Amino acid sequence: MTQSTSKNRDQDEALSAYVKLMRAAGSITHRVHGNLAEEKLSVSQFGVLEALYHLGPVCQRDLARKILKSSGNLTMVVRNLEQRKLVKRTRSSDDRRYYQIQLTTAGRDLIERLFPAHASRIADEFKLLDQSELEALQRICRKLGLQVEG
Amino acid sequence: MTQSTSKNRDQDEALSAYVKLMRAAGSITHRVHGNLAEEKLSVSQFGVLEALYHLGPVCQRDLARKILKSSGNLTMVVRNLEQRKLVKRTRSSDDRRYYQIQLTTAGRDLIERLFPAHASRIADEFKLLDQSELEALQRICRKLGLQVEG
DNA sequence: CTCTTACAGTTTAATATTAAACTATCTCTG
DNA sequence: CAGAGATAGTTTAATATTAAACTGTAAGAG
Numbered sequence: 001m002t003q004s005t006s007k008n009r010d011q012d013e014a015l016s017a018y019v020k021l022m023r024a025a026g027s028i029t030h031r032v033h034g035n036l037a038e039e040k041l042s043v044s045q046f047g048v049l050e051a052l053y054h055l056g057p058v059c060q061r062d063l064a065r066k067i068l069k070s071s072g073n074l075t076m077v078v079r080n081l082e083q084r085k086l087v088k089r090t091r092s093s094d095d096r097r098y099y100q101i102q103l104t105t106a107g108r109d110l111i112e113r114l115f116p117a118h119a120s121r122i123a124d125e126f127k128l129l130d131q132s133e134l135e136a137l138q139r140i141c142r143k144l145g146l147q148v149e150g
Numbered sequence: 151m152t153q154s155t156s157k158n159r160d161q162d163e164a165l166s167a168y169v170k171l172m173r174a175a176g177s178i179t180h181r182v183h184g185n186l187a188e189e190k191l192s193v194s195q196f197g198v199l200e201a202l203y204h205l206g207p208v209c210q211r212d213l214a215r216k217i218l219k220s221s222g223n224l225t226m227v228v229r230n231l232e233q234r235k236l237v238k239r240t241r242s243s244d245d246r247r248y249y250q251i252q253l254t255t256a257g258r259d260l261i262e263r264l265f266p267a268h269a270s271r272i273a274d275e276f277k278l279l280d281q282s283e284l285e286a287l288q289r290i291c292r293k294l295g296l297q298v299e300g
Numbered sequence: 301c302t303c304t305t306a307c308a309g310t311t312t313a314a315t316a317t318t319a320a321a322c323t324a325t326c327t328c329t330g
Numbered sequence: 331c332a333g334a335g336a337t338a339g340t341t342t343a344a345t346a347t348t349a350a351a352c353t354g355t356a357a358g359a360g
Binding site for chain 1: 168
């Protein structure tokens with residue numbers, strides 16, 4: 001049963017990698033977003049502001065894919081941000097199914113104020129990796145993240 | 151401003167790694183847990199069953215740390231599993247603050263039935279990494295996951 | 301012993317999240 | 331153009347999640 005045990009070994013190694021990957025991602029998220037509550041922002045709300053900051057105006061579908069949440073949830077997240085005048089929704093004129101979501105001036109001010117500390121916390125998390133590890137991590141995660149859904 | 155630009159470059163690289171790490175973890179979670187709904191199990195419930203399966207009886211605090219959820223949430227998750235007779239809670243006699251949570255026979259049967267397909271889905275996710283990548287990923291994620299909280 | 305402090309778990313109230321059904325719009329095919 | 335199917339976003343109802351205040355138990359200092 002050489003084949004079978006080799007397969008089991010692969011599976012065990014994959015499981016171990018999976019657990020470590022999840023723990024790393026989870027604990028980093030936890031630490032990086034720990035002081036978001038001070039601004040009365042949820043992780044998803046912050047994620048949307050950040051995405052708009054980096055990508056410019058996009059539609060809700062793209063935001064949902066970006067922050068890995070359901071479209072229904074995005075309706076709620078964007079609505080709450082809109083009520084706080086942090087984002088603006090405008091229907092696309094050439095395809096009226098779409099809304100273009102974009103930062104308001106207040107939203108841009110907020111994310112510009114929060115982003116430096118955010119980036120610095122992230123940099124701290126990765127500080128103990130050397131350059132080659134940082135590159136390897138990115139290459140590997142790109143492979144893992146790109147696989148087909150479903 | 152050599153120092154400053156080098157620092158910015160480090161920060162950009164960390165940000166890029168962070169995004170890729172989160173995307174990899176998120177999309178893998180999504181795919182791996184995609185068919186948990188069929189068993190009427192939430193991701194957290196499955197995580198608890200799996201932890202108990204691998205660790206044996208543990209207290210709720212340890213379960214909370216394992217699945218990265220709040221203690222309040224664990225009370226709820228464990229209660230729901232208990233109502234479905236999948237786990238059993240017994241107060242520790244030497245320190246009555248603790249509950250020992252353990253699988254019932256039904257709980258063990260369930261996780262033993264679900265785990266093989268679960269492990270196989272995970273193995274599929276990591277299949278496109280070669281051995282050295284798998285090792286590098288684990289080593290790097292261990293470093294990242296172990297940093298001090300707060 | 302008793303007071304203080306710490307800790308495991310619970311409760312509560314507010315919010316976030318999801319799946320699924322639904323509306324509105326677009327696109328393609330004939 | 332009409333109808334079928336796809337797509338963006340919304341709603342709804344059920345559940346999950348959290349922070350914070352709380353209860354009960356333990357441990358250590360004086």
